Amino acid sequence: MAGQALYRRWRSRTFSELIGQEHVTQTLLNALRAGRIGHAYLFAGPRGTGKTSAARIFAKAVNCLEPADGEPCNHCSICTSINEGRALDLIEIDAASNRGIDEIRSLRDKIAFSPNECRYKVYVVDEVHMLTDPAFNALLKTLEEPPPHAIFVLATTEPHRIPLTVLSRCQRFDFRRVSVPNLLLKLERICAQEGVRARSEALAAIARHATGSFRDAESLLDQLVSFGVEEIKLEDVERVLGSAPEAVVAGMAQAVISGDAGSGLRWINEALDNGVEARQLTREVLEYLRGLLLIKNGGAQLLSVTPETEKSMAAQAEALTIARLLRAVRLFNGAGNLLKTGSHTQLPLEMALVEACLPEESPGQAQRGPGTVAGEPGAVSAPQTARAAAAGPAERRGPSSRTVVSGSQASSRPASGHVEPPPEPPDPPDLNPRLEEKRAIPPGSTKEASAAGETQAPVRQASVSADPGLAWLQENWGRLLQAIRPKSRQVEALLKSCEPLKMQGDVVTLGFYHGFHRERLNDEHNRRIVEEALSGLAGRPCRLESKLYDGNRQEREKETESSRREELLRNPVVREAIDQLGATVVDVQ
Numbered sequence: 028m029a030g031q032a033l034y035r036r037w038r039s040r041t042f043s044e045l046i047g048q049e050h051v052t053q054t055l056l057n058a059l060r061a062g063r064i065g066h067a068y069l070f071a072g073p074r075g076t077g078k079t080s081a082a083r084i085f086a087k088a089v090n091c092l093e094p095a096d097g098e099p100c101n102h103c104s105i106c107t108s109i110n111e112g113r114a115l116d117l118i119e120i121d122a123a124s125n126r127g128i129d130e131i132r133s134l135r136d137k138i139a140f141s142p143n144e145c146r147y148k149v150y151v152v153d154e155v156h157m158l159t160d161p162a163f164n165a166l167l168k169t170l171e172e173p174p175p176h177a178i179f180v181l182a183t184t185e186p187h188r189i190p191l192t193v194l195s196r197c198q199r200f201d202f203r204r205v206s207v208p209n210l211l212l213k214l215e216r217i218c219a220q221e222g223v224r225a226r227s228e229a230l231a232a233i234a235r236h237a238t239g240s241f242r243d244a245e246s247l248l249d250q251l252v253s254f255g256v257e258e259i260k261l262e263d264v265e266r267v268l269g270s271a272p273e274a275v276v277a278g279m280a281q282a283v284i285s286g287d288a289g290s291g292l293r294w295i296n297e298a299l300d301n302g303v304e305a306r307q308l309t310r311e312v313l314e315y316l317r318g319l320l321l322i323k324n325g326g327a328q329l330l331s332v333t334p335e336t337e338k339s340m341a342a343q344a345e346a347l348t349i350a351r352l353l354r355a356v357r358l359f360n361g362a363g364n365l366l367k368t369g370s371h372t373q374l375p376l377e378m379a380l381v382e383a384c385l386p387e388e389s390p391g392q393a394q395r396g397p398g399t400v401a402g403e404p405g406a407v408s409a410p411q412t413a414r415a416a417a418a419g420p421a422e423r424r425g426p427s428s429r430t431v432v433s434g435s436q437a438s439s440r441p442a443s444g445h446v447e448p449p450p451e452p453p454d455p456p457d458l459n460p461r462l463e464e465k466r467a468i469p470p471g472s473t474k475e476a477s478a479a480g481e482t483q484a485p486v487r488q489a490s491v492s493a494d495p496g497l498a499w500l501q502e503n504w505g506r507l508l509q510a511i512r513p514k515s516r517q518v519e520a521l522l523k524s525c526e527p528l529k530m531q532g533d534v535v536t537l538g539f540y541h542g543f544h545r546e547r548l549n550d551e552h553n554r555r556i557v558e559e560a561l562s563g564l565a566g567r568p569c570r571l572e573s574k575l576y577d578g579n580r581q582e583r584e585k586e587t588e589s590s591r592r593e594e595l596l597r598n599p600v601v602r603e604a605i606d607q608l609g610a611t612v613v614d615v616q
């Protein structure tokens with residue numbers, strides 16, 4: 028058994044073991060008990076929700092020599108041979124492969140032969156939506172006149188891609204995403220049986236990350252088990268996922284609540300220094316803010332967090348108005364979109380945070396625009412002034428209180444009341460060197476900003492380059508990932524580990540930092556997913572090319588980062604008023 032992936036070893040062997048799909052298993056069990064057995068079933072639903080497991084259980088149930096109340100016995104010779112994967116009468120076809128398509132096309136000749144040892148030959152066609160048109164036709168012909176000994180179970184993550192002619196021949200069952208408590212239940216069961224020690228918050232994090240898929244949850248657990256730690260802790264899970272510690276995300280939310288941009292920026296930089304990606308962090312912040320929104324709107328039960336976390340989140344939600352929360356969501360969403368276009372800098376994330384920390388705009392403020400004179404009484408809202416005063420003059424000293432975002436007096440002013448310096452140490456502590464760089468603002472450039480309208484152009488231009496195809500690609504990169512995500516999380520992840528390099532005519536070139544990532548993407552199935560999504564976006568057939576890219580990585584990263592930063596800093600809005608900038612950022616989607 029050792030070495031076998033957990034999700035195979037822990038595959039459900041009876042309908043009752045199939046957690047979270049009771050609406051499916053009950054109906055199937057009732058039919059089996061009544062001896063009502065159809066010839067074609069469609070199991071539709073997200074990946075990792077138990078479709079192929081259910082198909083195997085069904086194959087056992089219809090053939091079992093000693094079934095008990097509809098369930099297979101798992102002991103007889105038939106159940107055993109199916110469990111061990113050597114049953115000749117259970118034919119599993121992967122429709123995503125060429126071989127699968129050939130198999131479907133040759134079905135009609137083979138299907139006439141009666142089963143070897145079972146009552147029924149069960150054909151399980153996985154990812155059936157991937158069949159080509161001729162293969163669908165062949166399948167349809169078989170479904171129209173099935174021999175009495177044949178049963179088809181078609182499994183798919185995308186039922187809408189299956190022709191109606193085929194759908195209409197099938198009994199359809201929709202599998203649901205598995206809820207976090209159910210995933211947790213299964214993980215706990217596995218740990219108990221395998222003698223694996225794991226903290227409950229660690230298992231909860233795994234369950235949350237698995238987004239409804241047993242397979243994801245179990246392979247993540249598998250990965251953690253293979254580390255051989257004595258007890259799996261939350262930090263281990265976070266490390267494997269490359270996700271930010273819960274404290275970071277909660278800390279950033281707290282910074283927004285108390286208008287403390289300085290502390291928020293420190294959280295960001297600490298997380299990034301520890302290897303968390305800016306995009307990943309932004310996603311997690313958004314997920315967290317969504318949680319606060321849910322709580323605020325009475326949807327706490329939709330959250331998948333531990334009770335302690337829920338309690339502290341509820342307190343945070345209480346401290347925020349819905350308007351403020353929505354604004355933060357919009358800001359971080361805008362930052363996420365900017366980061367998706369391939370920018371490696373954390374600047375968009377930092378700007379979103381700083382702006383989210385600003386107090387809500389009063390109508391008067393909105394009209395003042397970027398030209399506001401520094402020191403104007405209205406520039407600092409009353410509570411902020413009170414807090415600054417209470418904190419004492421020491422807080423107003425030191426460069427850090429004014430230069431977190433920008434070094435120019437005029438531009439820092441709107442933020443100065445809210446961007447507080449770190450409370451204690453007189454020595455401005457860990458304002459990361461990366462932040463310092465942002466002070467370098469060309470002098471005299473403030474005059475360009477006269478109207479907010481002019482200020483949108485520079486950010487929009489950020490992605491325009493000598494290669495218009497590439498600019499298009501960068502602009503649509505986020506949409507491409509979105510289109511791919513439901514088809515394959517793996518391919519989505521692969522795309523996140525490469526960089527679009529070129530788009531000439533219909534040929535798109537991607538640069539990979541690692542050979543194995545490149546190989547994985549070149550796998551025919553994966554490649555097809557990307558090419559289809561690309562073609563869909565571009566409105567014409569596109570072809571994918573890839574190359575290794577490690578040689579110039581450092582340089583290119585620097586180059587894009589600095590040019591992007593320059594672009595953004597050239598934007599008068601950045602210099603003049605952060606809130607205006609946020610509006611622009613949100614606009615670039």
Ligand SMILES: [Zn+2]
Binds near residue numbers: 090094
């Ligand atoms: Zn049996």
